[in-house]
Amino acid sequence: MTCDVARNRLLGLTDPAEVPSSLSAHLDGCPACQAWHQLFLRVEAGVVATGPAPYAGRAKRKLIEQFNSVVTAAAPARSSVKLKKPAPKSVATVQPATERRTLGEKLAQMWPAGLVAAALLAGVLVWSSLRKDKTDGSTLAAAPRDEFLERVVAAKVKLDTAATPTDRLEALDTLATDIRVEATGVALVSQKSDMESLARMYQQVVSELERADGLSDEEIRKAGRKYVQNLIAAEQEANRLIAEAPPDSVPPLKEIAAAASRGKTALSKKMLVQG
Amino acid sequence: MLDVVAAVSGGPGPPSCRTGPNRVATEPGHPAGDEADLIRAAQAGDRPAFAALIERYWDRLYRWLCRLTRDSTTAEDITQETFLKAFAAVGRFQAGSNFRAWLFRIAHNNFVNQRRAVRHNRQPLVPEIAEELRGPVGETLSREALRLIAEAVAKLPSDFRGALTLRVDEGLSFRDVAAVLGITEETARWRVFKARQKLMTLLAPELLPAGPNES
Numbered sequence: 154m155t156c157d158v159a160r161n162r163l164l165g166l167t168d169p170a171e172v173p174s175s176l177s178a179h180l181d182g183c184p185a186c187q188a189w190h191q192l193f194l195r196v197e198a199g200v201v202a203t204g205p206a207p208y209a210g211r212a213k214r215k216l217i218e219q220f221n222s223v224v225t226a227a228a229p230a231r232s233s234v235k236l237k238k239p240a241p242k243s244v245a246t247v248q249p250a251t252e253r254r255t256l257g258e259k260l261a262q263m264w265p266a267g268l269v270a271a272a273l274l275a276g277v278l279v280w281s282s283l284r285k286d287k288t289d290g291s292t293l294a295a296a297p298r299d300e301f302l303e304r305v306v307a308a309k310v311k312l313d314t315a316a317t318p319t320d321r322l323e324a325l326d327t328l329a330t331d332i333r334v335e336a337t338g339v340a341l342v343s344q345k346s347d348m349e350s351l352a353r354m355y356q357q358v359v360s361e362l363e364r365a366d367g368l369s370d371e372e373i374r375k376a377g378r379k380y381v382q383n384l385i386a387a388e389q390e391a392n393r394l395i396a397e398a399p400p401d402s403v404p405p406l407k408e409i410a411a412a413a414s415r416g417k418t419a420l421s422k423k424m425l426v427q428g
Numbered sequence: 429m430l431d432v433v434a435a436v437s438g439g440p441g442p443p444s445c446r447t448g449p450n451r452v453a454t455e456p457g458h459p460a461g462d463e464a465d466l467i468r469a470a471q472a473g474d475r476p477a478f479a480a481l482i483e484r485y486w487d488r489l490y491r492w493l494c495r496l497t498r499d500s501t502t503a504e505d506i507t508q509e510t511f512l513k514a515f516a517a518v519g520r521f522q523a524g525s526n527f528r529a530w531l532f533r534i535a536h537n538n539f540v541n542q543r544r545a546v547r548h549n550r551q552p553l554v555p556e557i558a559e560e561l562r563g564p565v566g567e568t569l570s571r572e573a574l575r576l577i578a579e580a581v582a583k584l585p586s587d588f589r590g591a592l593t594l595r596v597d598e599g600l601s602f603r604d605v606a607a608v609l610g611i612t613e614e615t616a617r618w619r620v621f622k623a624r625q626k627l628m629t630l631l632a633p634e635l636l637p638a639g640p641n642e643s
Contacts, residue, residue: 199578
């Protein structure tokens with residue numbers, strides 16, 4: 154066996170530290186190949202040693218929190234797995250779907266209620282937080298604030314107390330934007346039912362927005378452009394996400410895009426007619 | 429000629445994609461059954477279970493992608509994208525097959541797509557080296573030797589580099605390397621062989637002590 158043959162065989166080994174007897178016979182009698190083999194082992198170790206340093210960014214923690222917090226917020230899950238090393242703010246066990254309502258269901262129930270008093274809405278929030286505490290003995294970490302729910306509640310209070318049609322339209326636009334941002338933000342990880350609820354809410358809000366009830370011609374001309382721009386942005390963002398979202402999120406995203414498109418057209422027509 | 433057997437003092441590793449001495453913790457403490465449970469739960473829609481899988485695989489995936497992309501930001505982006513796509517597709521993962529290889533396969537597809545998109549914007553070739561290295565390798569390879577190795581690895585074509593690091597760094601079998609890269613097992617063996625050969629061709633003249641060479 155020549156040195157070239159021996160070295161090529163060493164290079165082809167699954168683990169270069171485990172040398173078969175046919176090769177070790179050559180190595181025993183060849184100091185040059187022995188040295189070469191030792192270097193080869195050190196280079197392999199060096200490849201491992203010179204790898205990137207451990208990850209120190211924030212994206213990992215953020216993503217893990219996103220997966221955990223979605224459930225903490227309200228999402229159902231069908232299985233129950235005891236996590237041995239739960240991440241911070243994680244949920245140790247997951248409730249059966251029958252015992253929990255999704256965020257979307259919660260919001261969908263709020264929306265058709267019409268004029269809901271702020272006190273009642275605050276009650277919903279309290280109920281929501283109490284409900285989280287009444288889980289099946291699982292070690293819920295401190296549940297994060299449900300910022301989206303709070304934004305919707307605030308928008309709804311603003312809507313219900315709007316003094317003028319312009320204020321009401323502004324509140325509708327804010328609410329539509331909040332729902333759309335939430336939907337597009339969670340489209341990649343959210344459950345089907347949540348996305349469907351968000352899409353339904355978005356459609357309802359936009360349908361009210363596009364009517365622009367009570368606004369004068371001048372007011373529509375002044376304010377309409379901004380709302381049309383927001384609807385265009387919503388349509389574009391939803392369409393962009395459709396390409397990469399999981400199959401369950403695609404129909405709700407299409408509904409959001411379609412609602413935004415209808416709203417944009419309807420408002421634009423009003424602006425043209427009245428302009 | 430460089431001194432291969434030079435002692436290097438220990439110290440903390442550097443941030444991001446700079447080279448570092450640490451390997452990601454692997455299977456110990458996480459029996460296969462535990463992972464199978466997590467995967468089943470994730471397939472049933474249990475997001476904390478998937479979060480646990482992210483916790484388990486993020487670092488090693490990021491590390492491998494750093495090797496491929498040579499850019500920490502790109503590696504982080506692809507790692508994140510990989511987990512989101514994996515979550516979207518976890519229902520189609522076949523129980524009993526290799527989850528790690530499946531995950532790395534998604535990452536490799538993302539890397540290929542990313543590379544296609546930024547083909548004209550190549551990353552710098554020379555990696556940064558840790559200020560100080562720890563562990564047994566740090567004691568047997570000089571800092572200069574490690575720098576040469578890091579540069580040589582960085583100069584490998586990405587196909588070879590990807591295969592080599594999956595085998596050497598991740599410890600995947602040739603079969604799993606093939607599955608990740610979407611190639612045959614023979615091609616996987618050949619890529620690792622060529623990568624090793626290129627490294628030794630580059631490094632032996634620098635790092636091998638003077639003396640009798642070939643018989």
